[in-house]
Amino acid sequence: MEEGIEKLDLEREPTLDELEEIEQVALVEGAEPAEDPVRMYLREIGRVALLNVDQEMWLSTVREAAKLLADHRRAMRDRLGRPPTHQEVWMALVDNVYTLWQQAVRLCKKRSIDPPEFIALLEEASLLQRTRMPDAESYLRRFLEQENVAEDEQWAELTRVLLDLFTHLYLLPDSTLAYLKKTWQQRGRLPSRRALRSHVPSEEALELEWADVGERAAEAQQHLIQACEGYAKANGSSFEIVHDFEEAA
Structure with a gap:
């Protein structure tokens, strides 16, 4: 040498x-x-194409969705003493959607700002379900990056709540998102929990819906790792940073 x-x-x-x-x-x-x-x-x-901020957020959502679904199943199994049915998991996700949306509205009210458009969140979640990497701009990301809003602990909490809400919406079947959208368009609000529960999908439909959640999460994880390696190459960083990311992810 x-x-x-x-x-x-x-x-x-x-x-x-x-x-x-x-x-x-x-x-x-x-x-x-x-x-x-x-x-x-x-x-x-x-x-490897470097990711933009929207793509990073979407890939992170897909990755976290698998963990969220597994956490729900684990918690319900511990509480029930048996594996939960798919419909029971769906109901838990739906209940969380209502709770998270109420929290988001309350936090926005404290900041004297309008809450995000719920239909826009539904449409973005539905788009992410259908497309591995949407060729569009994220409405949620634009909302969270409002220039006239000062970032503080309260805004950080709102960000966490909305990202959690978006992940829950991503896990709901498209038929559920469509019903929520239709009701909101007609009434300007969410349907009652009782009304929504009357539209619970079948066990077979939910099993099919969630069959590839883990696979999509693994693909998203790989995209994020490759992008991290691309950033390291572009910035002249050592590969040790990339390996730390992979182990922590």
């Missing part, structure tokens, strides 16, 4: 600059580019 390259510490991940320097030396020494693992890695990372 050339004298200009310092000996690498084998107990740590090499930095991007070190990897690129190794690549240049490998080319000078006649290594085949197609067989050089460093070159192959850098080329692969270069194909």
